[in-house]
Amino acid sequence: MSAQPRTAERLLDIEDLRVSFSTRRGMVEAVRGVSLSLDVGQTLGIVGESGSGKSVTAFAVTHLLEAAGRIVGGKIRYRGQDITHATWKTLRSTHGAAISMIFQNPRAALNPIRTVGLQIADALKVHTNLTPTEARARALDLLKDVLIREPEKRLDAYPHELSGGMCQRIMIAMAIASEPSLLIADEPTTGLDVTTQKTVMDLLAAITVKRGMATILITHDLGLAAKYCSRVVVMERGQVVEDAPPLQLFSAPAHPYTKRLVAASPTLTSTIADLVVDGGDEAPSSVVATPKAALPPGTPLLLEVQKLSKHYPGGITAVNNVSFRLARGESLGLVGESGSGKSTISRMLCRLIDSSDGEILFDGGSIGDIKANDFHKSALRKDIQIVFQDPHDSLNPRFSAFDCIAHPLRRLEGMSSGAALTKAVNDCALRVGLPLELLERFPHQLSGGQKARIGIARAIACKPRLLVLDEPTAALDVSVQAVILQLLDRLRREEDLAFLFVSHDLNVVRMMCERTIVLRNGEVVEEGLSADLFRAPKSEYTQALLAAIPHFEPHAPRPVFEAVPA
């Protein structure tokens, strides 16, 4: 699509759009003068971090702003006609369902108690007068269009019987049911595995080409935007800061924010040191070490896992026969898609859940035999700590930042409130670069990056020897992720920590870990030095995983929209 030779018809024109939300602190401008345009058949990417106003812009176009939000200025033209303040009804009558939208969490967007066939039929009935039989036949066609296997069977399936990727395909089917000329996809693959993301995005690209639709892809993933869009708009704090074709945007970003964003996104070749260019909002970490090779032989072993398994009632095996070793001060990556058992392994190692089988040796002693229910009394409790995935969810809403960090000190070091505790907490905060004045605040008053720092400070408060990091940056914006990764890398060196780094993001693991283990369905698929594993993956699965990561580097192969064979 990128090379549309003839001057195409203008489909959507947004001019100086302003959207305000009325909040408790008065009116807040979420979108501050956004102008962008889209031609028929074009694919436009809108990238930006949380709070950049990218979704609000889309909601303004589709008239889905919640009650508190209002368009206070600017114009939205659709095929030349001003629809800025048109009501939903007039919009419908003049354009039919010309604009469709798909959302982030497909499972939540589907009605759990209706079969998907009926839900697609519902979408069809809104603008056509089909009989139930005709609607069912059309729904079946749509399921075939979105390449669902055994469509006849799936028509009568309920959403919970389908995988996340399939649910998103159903959403796409519903969105294209009304034959829209503009499809807005708001983070359509966030939360999906990388291989699923690839199939869903390929499908979406093929369908839009086939039907001649224009698409707006809203995403935080630069790689995704680069791969699937003919033009990319970068938004920051409610404003468009750059608007260019992806190749130009990512190889020669002009705006400082774009530069920061591009630098912060991990690529095939970047190192931890590359991630942050100066001028970030978060305090930059001081020391950045160089990439590491394998640890010298003879480094004493810290953790040894032998034939670890976890079975759940009902014959479900989450982890099957996993063995690995971790030396002191080493960093080991555990990658895999959802259901690979990586989180289960991390929780068994932290003795938060019991293992069904196998042995865990920590520093030569067996800890697999200590019941998870009793491990809080063990002297090793403070040696094995964990940083959780969602920094917000992992902080007690009723604890201030100070209490969050003080908690392990009180419980595990037996410190009582007083000057010593205050000093220890302040130390921890300084080690993770958290300004001391924030210690009085509650989690909801802090940003994602600050909460992540608190989670890390809490985990290192008792000077553990093994730190399990369970997707520590998965919920963070990419620029914040960059800073947090640097922080973790620095802490590891300074405190001689061993890391077990659990992640679905292969680039992050490559940068953070000397060795990597690839998991699938609870079993080890491949294990090796990160450098080797990522350069020359041996197993097919690892190869597929690596191939599915969307890249934006100019030299990376850039597959465009060849239609996916039906």
Add this chain to the structure above:
Amino acid sequence: MSTATSGTLNHVAWVLRGNPLTAVAAVGVALLCVLAAIGPWIVPYDPIASNVAIALQAPSAAHWAGTDQLGRDVFSRTVVAARLDLMIAASAVSLSFVVGAVIGSICGYVGGRLDRIVGRFVDVLMAFPLFVLAMAMVAALGNRVENIVIATAFINLPFYIRFARAEVNVRRNAGWVESARACGDSHLSVILRFLLPNILPAMAVQISLNLGWAVLNAAGLSFIGLGVQQPTPEWGIMVAEGARFISTGNWWLVACPGFALMVAVLFFNLLGDGLRDILDPRMRT
């Protein structure tokens, strides 16, 4: 710390601005409590001194709410009764809250067989007509005020158990619960120090609504002659006594305690919603 305090005050002010009824209810409840505390010293007449010479007089300047069949001042009796009624309600609700919250939290956290057993027990309890159950309990345990408290607490228990169970259940897999375990807390400590404080805001609403209901329940029991005995002033008894004289046109015997009862229940109910907003730290900014 002073910034934290002013933040809390700002937050309370904000909630009250958005929902002025909460302020009205809070003032009302506070007034009720003051009356309960100092009632006996401020009333114009002795609430149990009878004087048949002035029996059944209509409201007048001397007797604002009239006098009853024994010539006692209805207004004074109504005011003095506030203490007993509120005491019964408050102790019954605290009892069922403490017991129910602990049982419910443990069930919600542990789940499994314990949860199922307690759940069915609660179902059985709720299948009874609750007021009849309370009557039976008071009758069986003995006609005393303590037993009214116990009976009222007991019939409220299922609601607290269910409520706490549901609230804990949605939180038990939260990251901060797991992290508390990693920080060395036992399961029990997680429930008591982490989960219970977090479900308090939601429970506060339940408590407030329940207080009104408990007042009504205590009054109801004494209305049918259980629990509080004559000549102790109590709203339920006063309404019961007064009801005998309604047919003869002596409406004021019922009106004053009935109105007090209504106002108390109303205030407690109104307070509930505002209380939830005030107590939830996430609502603060």
